[in-house]
Amino acid sequence: MVSSTSSLPSGPRGGPKHLNSSGCIIKSVPGRGRGVYAERFIPRGTVIEISPVLLFQKDEYENYGKHTVLDHYTFVWPENRMALALGLGSLFNHADPPNVSFSLDPPTESIKYTTVHDIQPGQELCIFYGHKIWFTPSEGMNTPERPVTPEDGWGGLGLIEAADTMGVAEEGVMEAVPRNPYEGGDPDDTINEEDLPFTRFKPIPEEEALESIRTVEAWVVDVPDPKHLGPLIKWIKQAKLESPDVAHLKRIRKDLTTKSTTLLLSLASTPPSDSPSVASAPLERPPLPDHLDLPEPYRAAVPASSALTTLSLELKNTIWPTMFTPKRKDEIEPWTRGQARWAWDAMRAAVAEAHSATALGEKPIAAHIAVSYKHSDDDLEGESISFTAHDTRTSTAHPLRHAAINVIRKLADYQASKYPAAPKSYLPIPGPSSDPASPTSTPPSTTVTPALAEPTQADPLAQNGTHYLLTNQTVFLTHEPCIMCSMALLHSRVKEVFYLYPMPKTGGCGSLTCLPQLKGVNHRFGIARWDAGSGVGGDEGVLRVGEEIDA
Numbered sequence: 001m002v003s004s005t006s007s008l009p010s011g012p013r014g015g016p017k018h019l020n021s022s023g024c025i026i027k028s029v030p031g032r033g034r035g036v037y038a039e040r041f042i043p044r045g046t047v048i049e050i051s052p053v054l055l056f057q058k059d060e061y062e063n064y065g066k067h068t069v070l071d072h073y074t075f076v077w078p079e080n081r082m083a084l085a086l087g088l089g090s091l092f093n094h095a096d097p098p099n100v101s102f103s104l105d106p107p108t109e110s111i112k113y114t115t116v117h118d119i120q121p122g123q124e125l126c127i128f129y130g131h132k133i134w135f136t137p138s139e140g141m142n143t144p145e146r147p148v149t150p151e152d153g154w155g156g157l158g159l160i161e162a163a164d165t166m167g168v169a170e171e172g173v174m175e176a177v178p179r180n181p182y183e184g185g186d187p188d189d190t191i192n193e194e195d196l197p198f199t200r201f202k203p204i205p206e207e208e209a210l211e212s213i214r215t216v217e218a219w220v221v222d223v224p225d226p227k228h229l230g231p232l233i234k235w236i237k238q239a240k241l242e243s244p245d246v247a248h249l250k251r252i253r254k255d256l257t258t259k260s261t262t263l264l265l266s267l268a269s270t271p272p273s274d275s276p277s278v279a280s281a282p283l284e285r286p287p288l289p290d291h292l293d294l295p296e297p298y299r300a301a302v303p304a305s306s307a308l309t310t311l312s313l314e315l316k317n318t319i320w321p322t323m324f325t326p327k328r329k330d331e332i333e334p335w336t337r338g339q340a341r342w343a344w345d346a347m348r349a350a351v352a353e354a355h356s357a358t359a360l361g362e363k364p365i366a367a368h369i370a371v372s373y374k375h376s377d378d379d380l381e382g383e384s385i386s387f388t389a390h391d392t393r394t395s396t397a398h399p400l401r402h403a404a405i406n407v408i409r410k411l412a413d414y415q416a417s418k419y420p421a422a423p424k425s426y427l428p429i430p431g432p433s434s435d436p437a438s439p440t441s442t443p444p445s446t447t448v449t450p451a452l453a454e455p456t457q458a459d460p461l462a463q464n465g466t467h468y469l470l471t472n473q474t475v476f477l478t479h480e481p482c483i484m485c486s487m488a489l490l491h492s493r494v495k496e497v498f499y500l501y502p503m504p505k506t507g508g509c510g511s512l513t514c515l516p517q518l519k520g521v522n523h524r525f526g527i528a529r530w531d532a533g534s535g536v537g538g539d540e541g542v543l544r545v546g547e548e549i550d551a
């Protein structure tokens, strides 16, 4: 017979894994016993567990409980009682400083556990037991001296409360950290577009103005005698000049005013590319059949893509007859509950970082490059490291130290350290900074030497010439990035940008202007604006900045 737990993932000691929806698992480690570990990234300020407690009266505990193993697990409770946390609550090991705070809630007879830092996947989640610990902490857990207070001891609360670190401390009152509304449920469930907590804008330009239409060069030939059209088209097939690159175009253009007919032969340059290093390469002029008396082929601009709207079709047809492929409704890829949960957590990470910034006297503006969405643990695709940064222009007195620039710089520095063999020509010299805005960084061009410019095999990013690429990555920002930051994000080839507060006077992602929609930019990215009132920002007032600020 198959046991009811046989399909569950295994946990410590071969038993089933604890089913915690906040990303916590139980693991056993020699020297520490069982402990609580993060299975995925958990943003700071996340309530990871609410454990109901079992209460012991004073005499009951003094006479019995205290003489049993329970003494390693119980918390001091008001009114001289002791409490045993059920669920994960009894399994948090001790650390000083901890990365999880806990607070007692006598009315509901429960203990709430909240992260006080961003937690990376695999990290242990620990609380602070107090200073009078009765065991020798395992290696790496020894901690700096702190003054012993009368409240110290197992159950000593209040040393690190999430509310303190969120900058809204008030005795006994925790800031209400908004719970992820997409916790639990089936991560594969599709969510209606209008039910998502943000509005997504189309990344593809509709090309509804003549100047926004992207073109590419093609070889064409005028065909003075219409009788030659049939044999020519047949010849194109035989000569294998048909190509999917021109499938969005019609083969023949008839100009009613000049009464001329022109035939499209093949592309004369490669289609526009998103890659900065790939230049549009000229393509050879195709041969023509000798037996037809035709003029020389010539190059002409043709639309680079089919028309998605009737207006765009009308405009494109003035350049060259183009195919009409209106967007079907189902072309917007629907989002799942799992993705929405991921996005919520990522935006929370940005929000939490902005709160830290305020505590440090900086502007409450932050950016978070999220770990790529993973459908399951087996999904190895995408980045597994996240980066978070806040605005530092106040402390550095450097007007360009915006959150988005800082987070790109963090990623770039990480990439540079990961690939130390990167050619010097690609690394900022001197110092570790790769920030183009850094006063200490020397422009790379001044450091190029032919001997060093050869990328090494160990450094795939260096082969692209940069460490700052965000290809396929999503950036979450508390505020709409300014024009400079939007351009930096575009330059870094970001896949999509989510922001919480629009900046009507300075925003470069839809408010003042929309950088990725401008003609001439060589990369386009998706934009999603978080809905006001979704609750992801927590206390809205803390993160508000003046309209004139460039975020």
Ligand SMILES: C[S@@+](CC[C@H](N)C(=O)[O-])C[C@H]1O[C@@H](n2cnc3c(N)ncnc32)[C@H](O)[C@@H]1O
Binding pocket: 031, 032, 033, 034, 035, 072, 073, 090, 091, 092, 093, 094, 095, 135, 136, 137, 138, 141
């Ligand atoms: C509340 S329990 C925590 C869960 C426990 N590790 C288990 O497996 O049941 C407290 C006990 O965990 C162990 N412990 C907690 N923090 C530790 C640390 N930093 N180093 C070593 N042991 C620790 C001690 O044995 C302590 O009595």
